[in-house]
Amino acid sequence: MEIFTLPLTLILILCIITFTQSAPMFLGKYAKKPNKLSYKYETKHFTQRLDHFSFHDSGSFSQRFLINTNNWVGAKRKGPIFMYCGNEGDIEWFASNSGFLWDIAPRFGAMLLFPEHRYYGESMPYGSKEEAYKDKNTLSYLTAEQAIADYSVLLRELKRNFSAEGCPVVLFGGSYGGMLAAWMRLKYPHLTVGALASSAPILQFEDIVPPETFYNIVSNNFRRESTSCFNTIKESLDMLQSMGENADGLKQLAKTFHLCGELKTAQDLSDWLSSAYSYLAMVNYPYPSDFLMSLPGHPIREVCRRMDSAADGTSVLDRIFNGVSVYYNYSGGVDCFELDDDPHGMSGWQWQACTEMVMPMSSDPDQSMFPTFNFNHTYEQDRCMSLYGVKPRGSWITTEFGGHDFKTTWKNSGSNIIFANGLLDPWSGGSVLQNVSESLVALVTEEGAHHLDLRASTPNDPDWLVQQRTSEIRLIKGWIDDYNQETSSAFVM
DSSP states (O other): OOGGGSOOOHHHHHHHHHOOOOOOOSSOTTOOOOOOOOSOOEEEEEEEESOTTOSSOOOEEEEEEEEEOTTOOOTTTTOOEEEEOOOSSOHHHHHHTOHHHHHHHHHHTOEEEEEOOTTSTTOOGGGSHHHHTSSHHHHTTOSHHHHHHHHHHHHHHHHHHTTOTTSOEEEEEETHHHHHHHHHHHHOGGGOSEEEEESOOTTOSTTSSOTTHHHHHHHHHHHHHOHHHHHHHHHHHHHHHHHTTSHHHHHHHHHHTTBSSOOOOHHHHHHHHHHHHHHHHHTOOSSOBOSSSOBOSSHHHHHHHHHHTSOTTOOHHHHHHHHHHHHHHTTSOOSSBOSOOOTTOOTHHHHHHTTTOOOOOOBOTTTOSSOOBOOOHHHHHHHHHHHHSOOOOTTHHHHHHOBTBHHHHHHHHOOSEEEEEETTSGGGGGSOOSOOSSSEEEEEESSOOTTGGGSOOOTTOOHHHHHHHHHHHHHHHHHHHHHHHHHHHHHHO
């Protein structure tokens, strides 16, 4: 983070040097590149308006979407359409890691649809990422509202083309995609029969949840495995800044952590490590996975084992390197590490976080292993002005979609949404963890991590995960059955 380029007062700069931590991107800019999608699909493109909310012609762009009709029973039999709301990255990555949809499509006779989020993957306005990301004017159409409108327009046109106007649609999404699925269900209820919003931190805005929630959950994931591991991490993060105060210290840190180039600031290394801890908490799955990185089952357990089992006399920072290598180099094929990488093209999230996706974060000195910090609105405004020439609108999301007093407002205005969360996931603290009504349902598992339920079933699935998916299938079937019954009755009348 280039803190010295920002137009801040000297006092604010000194505060930020102590420790700066904003919310990590939902998935992970250091994640591995995806393999070719193993599921069968067709790749298609649809011409979308650049601005759905103005009658001025602002142009158009080509939106990529993946579609599979192999199991669809057709329009005459009201075969359902399962649509995944694309996240902040390449749509093939999300499709390949949403095996739950592929698993249940045959039993429902469903069509699968994976539209890509505008400004991500290949769905770039203005013809290229360079042009689309050029400045605040070209980026101004990168919003959740525009993305949901894209999905709605595409869905209506696709149903028309397939003569499937009478077919029920169920939305799916994980993380930011889960937020989009829930918001689309709330904003456009006439287009769908329900939504599964998995690991969707839909309440992580303004003052709805305590700002320290995310990092407390990350910290508790490590503490529950090993108190000494927790303490080692906490001590190391406090050590980095003092070592980084001179060139010799930076050189030593670069050597200890096997960096490919020179280390400019200790904060860069601290961010790299903190990102790993956050993402490890998100993908703390009970079996091996390769969603973000190639990782073992219970990866935090393995991180702490490597830290705690180091030989007597091993330094704190060497223990940290041993542990963090589980995340960044579990396969052992990396010789040195780059601190800045974006294999999934997720850099657009920084714009979204500087405009409407303002998620306040802080670190609690009593509960967190991270250095103490508070969310600083002035710093965020200055940072975003420096990057894009815009100021964040921290209250816009709750104005547009709600969130305050959601138990009353959504109960009266919403229906048929599953909020699925695992309490190991640090984003669960910003999601809905209790039933809002009979049809706005919270499914919560103690051992679940980031949208684990959306991943493909495996022989290693624990019983609680099997039961969670069984509950989701039952609810989805109920939505579809109710829709078919109601539409059949209406037709008879």
